[in-house]
Amino acid sequence: MTAVAEIMDYDEVLRRFDPVLGLEVHVELSTATKMFCGCANEFGAEPNSRVCPVCLGMPGALPVVNGTAVESAVRIGLALDCQVAEWCRFARKNYFYPDMPKNFQTSQYDEPIVFDGGLDVVLDDGEVFRVGIERAHMEEDTGKSLHVGGATGRIHGAEHSLLDYNRAGVPLIEIVTKPITGAGERAPEVARAYVTALRDLLRSMGVSDVRMDQGSLRCDANVSLSPKGSGEFGTRTETKNVNSFRSIERAVRFEMRRQASLLVNGSEIIQETRHFDESSGETSSGRRKEEAEDYRYFPEPDLVPIAPSREWVERLRGTLPEMPWERRKRVQEQWGLSDEELRDLVNASALDLVAATVDAGAPPSEARSWWVAYLSQRANERGVELAELSVTPAQVARVIELVAEGKLTHKLARQVVDGVLDDRGDPDEVVAADGIEVVSDDSSLQAAVDEALAAQPDAAEKIRGGKVQAAGAIVGAVMKATQGQADAKRVRELVLAACGQQ
Amino acid sequence: MSTISRDEVAHLAGLARLAVSEEELNTFAGQLDVILDAVARVGEVAADDIPPTSHAVPVTNVFRTDEVRDGLSREQALAGAPATEENRFRVPRILNEEA
Numbered sequence: 001m002t003a004v005a006e007i008m009d010y011d012e013v014l015r016r017f018d019p020v021l022g023l024e025v026h027v028e029l030s031t032a033t034k035m036f037c038g039c040a041n042e043f044g045a046e047p048n049s050r051v052c053p054v055c056l057g058m059p060g061a062l063p064v065v066n067g068t069a070v071e072s073a074v075r076i077g078l079a080l081d082c083q084v085a086e087w088c089r090f091a092r093k094n095y096f097y098p099d100m101p102k103n104f105q106t107s108q109y110d111e112p113i114v115f116d117g118g119l120d121v122v123l124d125d126g127e128v129f130r131v132g133i134e135r136a137h138m139e140e141d142t143g144k145s146l147h148v149g150g151a152t153g154r155i156h157g158a159e160h161s162l163l164d165y166n167r168a169g170v171p172l173i174e175i176v177t178k179p180i181t182g183a184g185e186r187a188p189e190v191a192r193a194y195v196t197a198l199r200d201l202l203r204s205m206g207v208s209d210v211r212m213d214q215g216s217l218r219c220d221a222n223v224s225l226s227p228k229g230s231g232e233f234g235t236r237t238e239t240k241n242v243n244s245f246r247s248i249e250r251a252v253r254f255e256m257r258r259q260a261s262l263l264v265n266g267s268e269i270i271q272e273t274r275h276f277d278e279s280s281g282e283t284s285s286g287r288r289k290e291e292a293e294d295y296r297y298f299p300e301p302d303l304v305p306i307a308p309s310r311e312w313v314e315r316l317r318g319t320l321p322e323m324p325w326e327r328r329k330r331v332q333e334q335w336g337l338s339d340e341e342l343r344d345l346v347n348a349s350a351l352d353l354v355a356a357t358v359d360a361g362a363p364p365s366e367a368r369s370w371w372v373a374y375l376s377q378r379a380n381e382r383g384v385e386l387a388e389l390s391v392t393p394a395q396v397a398r399v400i401e402l403v404a405e406g407k408l409t410h411k412l413a414r415q416v417v418d419g420v421l422d423d424r425g426d427p428d429e430v431v432a433a434d435g436i437e438v439v440s441d442d443s444s445l446q447a448a449v450d451e452a453l454a455a456q457p458d459a460a461e462k463i464r465g466g467k468v469q470a471a472g473a474i475v476g477a478v479m480k481a482t483q484g485q486a487d488a489k490r491v492r493e494l495v496l497a498a499c500g501q502q
Numbered sequence: 503m504s505t506i507s508r509d510e511v512a513h514l515a516g517l518a519r520l521a522v523s524e525e526e527l528n529t530f531a532g533q534l535d536v537i538l539d540a541v542a543r544v545g546e547v548a549a550d551d552i553p554p555t556s557h558a559v560p561v562t563n564v565f566r567t568d569e570v571r572d573g574l575s576r577e578q579a580l581a582g583a584p585a586t587e588e589n590r591f592r593v594p595r596i597l598n599e600e601a
Binding site: 031032033037038039040046047048049050051052053055056064065066067068069070087089094096097098145146147148155156158159160161162163164165294296299301303304305306307308 | 559565
């Protein structure tokens with residue numbers, strides 16, 4: 001075990017080694033039914049209520065392939081610039097583990113349905129990094145285990161386990177990258193950006209819920225180090241089921257540092273699976289990686305081969321929606337964004353939200369400002385994703401509309417949005433409940449203006465002398481006195497009028 | 503000519519969760535040799551233009567429409583389980599080693 005104190009400094013790692021990554025992403029398809037049976041594919045149902053003889057692996061039960069799942073697999077392959085196999089088969093991956101009641105997983109082995117593609121990944125600074133795609137194949141998910149006894153609900157130390165097979169047989173696509181080399185110090189960032197780009201792509205295609213928190217998108221990160229300039233790949237480890245974008249970056253970075261520390265001490269890297277701990281940010285040893293032949297793969301005799309005709313493939317290509325990179329380009333042109341503005345928008349994961357706000361009638365610049373600035377800040381404070389905030393694009397659009405109508409000042413608008421975020425209803429409800437309104441009737445404002453002018457005779461004198469820019473200080477004082485509820489434009493007019501400038 | 507060792511038979515038996523005695527290891531190693539030799543002869547005659555056969559019927563693309571069908575009720579599903587708990591199948595400890 002390497003203690004954190006001994007672990008190598010990241011810069012030192014990079015001076016000595018080149019990182020090589022391989023990322024395996026499992027995506028649960030959002031089909032109505034499972035991969036090989038008609039059971040509902042549904043997250044969060046009562047345990048063992050979405051099962052049948054096929055997904056429970058009962059003797060004599062026979063699988064039939066879900067055609068929609070195959071279509072999704074082909075479409076994903078096309079979106080990832082892959083070749084589609086002319087002919088391929090399913091294979092049995094044999095192992096004994098209670099999460100798979102058949103004692104084998106129906107998967108694909110050396111004949112994946114799609115192969116040899118790539119995905120352009122946009123890094124934080126806007127640079128594009130091409131990640132090669134080795135293959136994507138179809139398989140089925142396993143059941144869910146609940147480990148009882150022991151400390152943390154983990155399998156280690158558990159006294160027994162409880163199995164729910166609702167997830168067993170849910171269609172999975174496993175997407176495997178080619179070895180990612182040449183990323184250097186940006187390897188952890190590339191890993192995160194790749195999975196993010198894949199998530200965005202799959203979401204735009206509507207083939208999966210792509211929720212990392214619910215496990216419908218899962219990432220295993222293979223990491224190895226190559227001594228600088230040697231061109232030789234080192235022994236790799238596979239960190240399993242890293243379940244947030246940030247964790248992927250942290251896990252890769254930690255593994256690079258851990259492996260480097262071992263290598264410079266003359267120790268060997270053990271080829272094994274590792275577990276990432278969210279709280280410590282470290283990985284720990286899991287099981288030794290089984291050799292591929294130990295799974296004794298063989299062609300699935302109960303399922304006939306799949307031979308996608310070229311006509312079918314082209315028809316599916318025609319169903320692909322606008323790809324995220326095409327959309328970014330279009331949005332940039334339509335909304336007149338600079339590269340930097342677009343980057344901020346994408347990095348804040350605000351593109352969909354801003355687009356929806358614009359669709360709800362708001363001007364792009366204001367919609368963007370709300371999501372990228374104020375709401376991003378609020379999301380940060382609450383430790384949630386922007387999309388998880390309890391304010392909808394339609395509600396933001398309504399607030400923007402109220403400001404445009406002069407019914408809210410910017411300050412009041414933020415107050416209203418805070419009310420919506422606190423689940424106090426729609427903007428109009430918050431406005432009504434809190435009696436929020438812009439004070440613009442002259443009788444209420446005039447007294448505040450007179451008071452402010454009296455309190456700042458110097459500024460008043462300047463304005464009377466023609467220096468109208470001094471009015472700002474008076475307007476500010478009035479806004480403060482009215483707690484931001486005054487109509488600033490009207491206040492300014494009243495100030496100028498009182499000083500004989502209008 | 504022996505192509506499969508006793509150790510390999512023991513390894514395969516372990517993967518398949520089969521209890522095989524010392525005596526049986528010898529028997530099966532010999533028998534598996536014969537089987538492998540026989541299969542290898544197929545490889546000698548099969549030309550490159552004959553694809554390996556995994557399915558006896560020349561059928562491809564058998565798909566099901568993506569429509570939900572009733573499966574088993576939870577009671578039916580759990581009826582055959584040796585043990586259940588909280589509507590789940592209860593299984594013995596999975597890993598033997600302690601963390």
